[in-house]
Amino acid sequence: MELELIKRCVEEDRRSQELFYKQCYAKFIGTAYRYSNGKEQAVHFFNLGFVNILMNLKKYNPENPFDYWAKRVLINTILNELKKERREQERFFPAEDISQFSQTTWDDDDEMIREKIELIREKANLLPPMTKNVFNLYTIDGYKHHEIAALLDINENTSMWHYSDAKKKLRKMLDIN
Template sequence: MPEDNSAVLLELLDGCLRANRRSQEMLYKQFYGYAMGVCMRYTRNREAAREILNDGFLKVLTRLESYDRERSFKVWLGRIMINTALDHYRREARHQVHEDIQAAETAHVNEVAISQLSHAELMEMVQALPPAYRITFNLAVIDGYSHEEIAEQLGISVGASKSNLSRAREKLKVLLAKKTRDEYERVSR
């Protein structure tokens, strides 16, 4: 992947601004992995992430003239992917019934179990969260948004953002405890 503001990247961006198909394809291929990683954090499956990624790249290509070359392209691209994922979430949220996990059991989380989790296992647990919790968790914990920014992005109150994050963490604790319990039972057989 070209470094931000490298001559190679700037040349590629200039080609995209001229609507050069080859440059657009190369930009897509160069940043596909990074962008897909961002999108996967906000969805339950690869198909939805790919849809968000493609919508995001369309926005990148149509808004490229607004990119400030003094700033990091990768950060700008990431922000577009996050905003596209949020747009996708808002569209989907209108059609989904919100899951109630108030009755989720509380569990003690074993620090050793956390350290033994692979990245893929952790991502699987995050993706298993209900959409509102998953989005809030990613924005707050992974991407560093404040509750005020999350509330503004999602059209919810700051209190709802805090509640969603708290519930996401509790749900993750439950999922981790279940995984730990399942692993213990498998090993002890």
């Protein structure tokens, strides 16, 4: 991200904020998709995250990579929203296991790799929600287990178990020994 654009956004220049939104959308909508159950929810997650990014731009330290910082803000926003949704679901449907399914498109030139990634993503979406979130956070977003534990309000060992369980289930679904 261009530092001048960020500066203008902090100064509440609406045109700069619109351009900033478009640039962030292009970079981060895929992240929102990984935690959503479809396009509408992904856009909702992204919009919530973008508002948090915009509101916290004054706290951004330009010595650090912007994309890394913004992605963290977005993921934290999404996880907080998922926690809120989970609490609401448990309140109304305590016995239900409501699975999340997401559909993300990839722009990879190599068709074979793209198909394998799509297959893994498709199978990962069949994992129980908490296992799916731990798998995404660890494998795709690069969080450590202690960070995941703090983000999801679970024990670090529970995070490791969910990741191990995800790998085991994915291997079984993909017929890999």
